[in-house]
Amino acid sequence: MFNRVQLIQSLMKQKNLENYLEIGVFNGHAFFKIKSKFKIAIDPEFRFDLLRKVGKTILNPYNLYNKYFQKTSDDFFKEDAPDLFSQKKIQISLIDGMHEYDFALRDAENTLNYLSNDGVIILHDCNPQTKVAAGTFEEWESNGNIGTWNGDIWKTILHLRCFRDDINVFTLDCDHGLGIVTKGKPENKLNYNLEEIHQLKYEDFNTNRKQWLNLKPAEYAYDFFNLMHL
Ligand SMILES: C[S@@+](CC[C@H](N)C(=O)[O-])C[C@H]1O[C@@H](n2cnc3c(N)ncnc32)[C@H](O)[C@@H]1O
Numbered sequence: 159m160f161n162r163v164q165l166i167q168s169l170m171k172q173k174n175l176e177n178y179l180e181i182g183v184f185n186g187h188a189f190f191k192i193k194s195k196f197k198i199a200i201d202p203e204f205r206f207d208l209l210r211k212v213g214k215t216i217l218n219p220y221n222l223y224n225k226y227f228q229k230t231s232d233d234f235f236k237e238d239a240p241d242l243f244s245q246k247k248i249q250i251s252l253i254d255g256m257h258e259y260d261f262a263l264r265d266a267e268n269t270l271n272y273l274s275n276d277g278v279i280i281l282h283d284c285n286p287q288t289k290v291a292a293g294t295f296e297e298w299e300s301n302g303n304i305g306t307w308n309g310d311i312w313k314t315i316l317h318l319r320c321f322r323d324d325i326n327v328f329t330l331d332c333d334h335g336l337g338i339v340t341k342g343k344p345e346n347k348l349n350y351n352l353e354e355i356h357q358l359k360y361e362d363f364n365t366n367r368k369q370w371l372n373l374k375p376a377e378y379a380y381d382f383f384n385l386m387h388l
Contacts, residue, residue, distance in 0.1 A: 159376055160388045161333040162282055163188045166250060168388045169278055170194065175249035177274075181231045181265050182255030190214035195223045196246060200234045200255070231255050235268040247274035254282040257309025258295060259355075263317055266339060270325065275341055278383075283308035284315050284371060285335025289360040308334055312363055313355055316370045319348045320355070329371035330379055337371070338379075345372065 160168075169175055170193065177196040183189045185205040189197070197220070204226065206214075215221040225242075227234045251273070253265045262281060269279055286292035286308035290301070298307040315337050318327045326344050330336040348370065350358075367373060379385060 159332050160379075162252060162254075162280055162336055163191055164388050165330075165336065165379060166192060166252060166280065168385055169250055169383060172385050173276070173278075173383060175276070175278065177246050177249045179248045179251040179269065181234075181251070181253050181269075186210070186214060188252060188254075189224075190218060190221055193218060193220045195220060197221075197224050198227065198242070199224060200227045200229065200231050202228065202230050204228055231261075231265050231268070235264075239268070239272060243272040247277065248272045249274050249277045251277070251279045252282060253279060256295070257283055257307065257311050259310045259313035259317070262309075262311045262314040266314060266318060270339070270341075273341065277341065279337075279339040281311055281314065281337030281339070283334045284311050284329045284337040285331065285367065285373070286310075286312065286360070286363075292360045292363065306334070311337065312367070312371060313358065315372075316348060316350065316358075317352075317355055319344065319370070319372065320350050323347075327372060328378070328382075329373050330376050331373055332376035335371065335373075338382075 176194050178192050178194045179198045180189045181200050183199045183201040183204060189199050227238055248269060251269050253262060255265055266279060291306045291308045292310055315327060315329060326340050326342050328338055330338060
């Protein structure tokens with residue numbers, strides 16, 4: 159079993175993917191570990207100070223190259239992305255910002271506009287295990303932000319699998335569900351309309367999770383990406 163950071167590091171190393179974008183960075187737990195000279199961090203509220211940045215740069219000198227955008231991902235894609243990605247495409251991206259269907263969908267669609275043909279998008283938190291973990295942000299906040307909150311990114315996966323003919327989407331069964339998006343023909347598609355997706359409840363997801371997420375055992379990543387190890 160592996161987590162998002164191990165998968166990203168293996169993909170970068172073994173598939174020669176360099177340019178990294180992380181949407182939703184929090185304290186940089188994942189971001190600061192990544193070794194790349196083109197690393198973009200987006201978060202309206204970074205949870206680290208200068209001291210942590212310096213410490214993380216001593217541990218991983220690639221952090222000298224980091225570009226930070228303290229804003230929402232929507233604003234980043236409107237204001238900065240066209241210039242920033244005019245020469246370089248995104249090769250690997252972790253989407254881990256606002257964990258709600260519409261937000262994560264915009265993040266995925268915006269990222270796809272700048273993704274290289276061999277690029278990989280990883281969406282975190284696609285496979286919630288309880289109704290509470292899959293609730294809305296408001297519900298989670300009103301419960302005092304206690305426990306795991308994955309949100310309804312599972313609907314984003316479902317949406318992409320219903321509406322896009324140009325990408326392949328599956329979810330690895332590890333680290334709260336790692337949604338994997340790559341360019342190319344879909345392995346298979348689903349057939350729900352927008353209204354249906356919006357109305358689906360956690361109970362529907364729980365009954366259909368394997369099919370809707372195109373859920374694969376974590377080890378599937380070795381075969382799919384032709385990785386020697388993780
Ligand atoms: C789960 S944390 C990210 C964890 C981090 N990726 C990691 O692997 O350790 C989610 C982050 O998304 C940020 N966020 C919330 N809304 C956002 C938005 N609209 N755009 C970008 N980031 C957002 C939050 O401020 C928070 O820091």
